[in-house]
Amino acid sequence: MAFNNSDNNEAIADINVVPLVDIILVVLIIFMVTAPMFMKPTINVNLPKAASGDQTAPSKLNIALTADGRINLNGTFVSEEDVRAKATEEVGKNADVQAIISADKDVPHGKVVGLLDIVKGSGVKKFAISIDKK
Numbered sequence: 001m002a003f004n005n006s007d008n009n010e011a012i013a014d015i016n017v018v019p020l021v022d023i024i025l026v027v028l029i030i031f032m033v034t035a036p037m038f039m040k041p042t043i044n045v046n047l048p049k050a051a052s053g054d055q056t057a058p059s060k061l062n063i064a065l066t067a068d069g070r071i072n073l074n075g076t077f078v079s080e081e082d083v084r085a086k087a088t089e090e091v092g093k094n095a096d097v098q099a100i101i102s103a104d105k106d107v108p109h110g111k112v113v114g115l116l117d118i119v120k121g122s123g124v125k126k127f128a129i130s131i132d133k134k
Contacts (some may be wrong), residue, residue, distance in 0.1 A: 060090050061099040061124065064116055067106045080118055087122035095123075102130035 063083060064072040073083055090097045099119045103112045119127060 025031060059100045059128075060094075060099045061087060061097060062118070063099060063101050063115065063119070065101070065103040065107050065111060066102040069107065069111060080115075083115070084118050084122050087119050087124050091123035096126070097124060098126040099124045100130060101126045102107070 008109060045108050060074075063075050066072065071080065072078070073086055078086075087099065101112070102117070103115070115123060116127065
């Protein structure tokens, strides 16, 4: 129902916030839909816990060894040969490249040592082992 005032000199005191709320809700929905696209894919690795450990710099060689023995290199499951090829390629680009190795705590020690041997055999001189802080 419209209010018709014969006196046109009066200022409008109401502000219509409905369009503002509509726009904010649309922007919120856009953020909710696109946010999962920007999230980094993660692998569920149950890391061992340790009291000591330092932060490591981001690396081009992020290698995860899952509980079932599969190797994940930078977000994709690969074979040992693919790890060797990628490590050799990264050493060719940067001789000071560091490999970050994340192994599930249930993985046998021999598999972790085998993975370290592959990485070091490809020319990587620096590596870090991921842990969870206690």
